Amino acid sequence: MITNNQSTILVSIILVNYNGADVLPDCLYSIEKFIPKDDCEVILVDNNSQDNSLDFVSQNFPDITIIKLQKNCGFGAGNNAGAKVARGKFLFLLNTDTVLTSNIFPPIIDLIENSLNVGIIGTKLLFPDKSFQISFAYKVGIKGEYKTSRLYKSIQEKSQLIRLETNFQENKEVDFVTGAAFFIRTDLFKSLGGFDEKFFMYFEDSDLCQRVQNQGYKILYTPNVSLIHIRGHSMxxxxxxxxxxxxxxxxxxxxxxxxxxxxxxxxxxxxxxxxxxxxxxxxxxxxxxxxxxxx
Structure with a gap:
């Protein structure tokens, strides 16, 4: 079991939960299975869930830090609340509708520590059937949203999806990576004030990526580690x-x-x-x- 009773924390995993009882167990069990407890902590921020998800966590994962919010404050505010108590050098912001299939941290940490100009790293995401899922996009704007829309339309053809995955077999600088699996330097996150809480949901990750780029840092997508994402669960x-x-x-x-x-x-x-x-x-x-x- 991962514990936060360690003197040195390298990664703080932050999960924002809202009525996630149907997906949260698989996510937490996968973290327990693949992430060593030595230098990681798990922080669960609950947005006033009305299901039994918090009871499940308390009973089965007593070492996880739980932050209970009095109302549903949204994705960004929830992550900000978690970051305030996080002790890790890095933050890994992870959706509850994800499942880890390996210990993804060693290659990500090695990559970011050897790339001082990289502020955020996004992982490869897969659908439950292990097919490729887009987790990056063009810069938000009239042109960028048009290009992203065309990208999503093009991958309706399986051959185009395979081609896209093939084109992203190496680390690539991108304009945006999704907040579903978001690895960022803690000091950078806090220096920017975290997520803009005026975004309740959607575009808060795009906004943070934009502000990170404004500070001169790069956004990196890496296909060398992957995890499963049940996209659209909360929506x-x-x-x-x-x-x-x-x-x-x-x-x-x-x-x-x-x-x-x-x-x-x-x-x-x-x-x-x-x-x-x-x-x-x-x-x-x-x-x-x-x-x-x-x-």
């Missing part, structure tokens, strides 16, 4: 609310990082898209997004 629980939250965060990101013309183009595109969608379907979330655009 399935309230699809409409998540659709609204996605657009709220997207608009805030553009306001924070993109020039005026891009902000205007995005708003115009979204207005046309959701006026049409609301007229066609009368979906409540389309109306909510329209309200975002005119406030």
């Amino acid at each position: 399935k629980k309230n699809t409409n609310a998540m659709a609204v939250e996605y657009r709220r965060s997207q608009l805030y990101f553009y306001q924070k990082h993109r020039p005026l013309w891009e902000r205007l183009v995005l708003k115009f595109y979204l207005f046309i898209k959701f006026v049409y969608e609301f007229a066609k379907t009368r979906n409540s979330y389309s109306l909510e997004i329209l309200k975002l655009l005119i406030t």
Whole structure:
């Protein structure tokens, strides 16, 4: 069992949990199986879960540090709460819907310690069937989002997905890596103030990657270690609310990082898209997004 009662902590694994009883056990058991306890700690931040996930952790993993929040504060705020008590030289921010299949830390630590200009490392992610999952993207902006959208559309063909995986067989500098498995220097994370908590969910990892790059650090994707990610687990629980939250965060990101013309183009595109969608379907979330655009 991993414990935090060590004098020297190299990696702090931070998990943010919200009603994750159906996925959390597999994640924690995989950490217990593959990650040596000598110099690692596990911190679980709970966003006011209403299921039995905290009881499960308390009963089966008594050495894990648990932080209970009084409400669902979101992904970024949850990780920030964990980082405040973390004692590791590095932070590994890990989604609860992941499963480790090996001890991924030795190669990642070796890579980041020998690359002083690297601030964040993202691992290779796999679907439960072990097929390749995209965990990187272009810089968020009109051009970048268009290129990322085309990338996702292209991999609907299996041959294109295989080709993409083949093209990422070596470490590569990228614009963005997903927060599902996010390895970052603790001092860098704290110097930037952690995640911007105005992002409740979505784009908080893009924002942090952008700010890390603004400090002159690189974002690195490595295929040399991998783990399983059950993508979209938390989003399935309230699809409409998540659709609204996605657009709220997207608009805030553009306001924070993109020039005026891009902000205007995005708003115009979204207005046309959701006026049409609301007229066609009368979906409540389309109306909510329209309200975002005119406030």
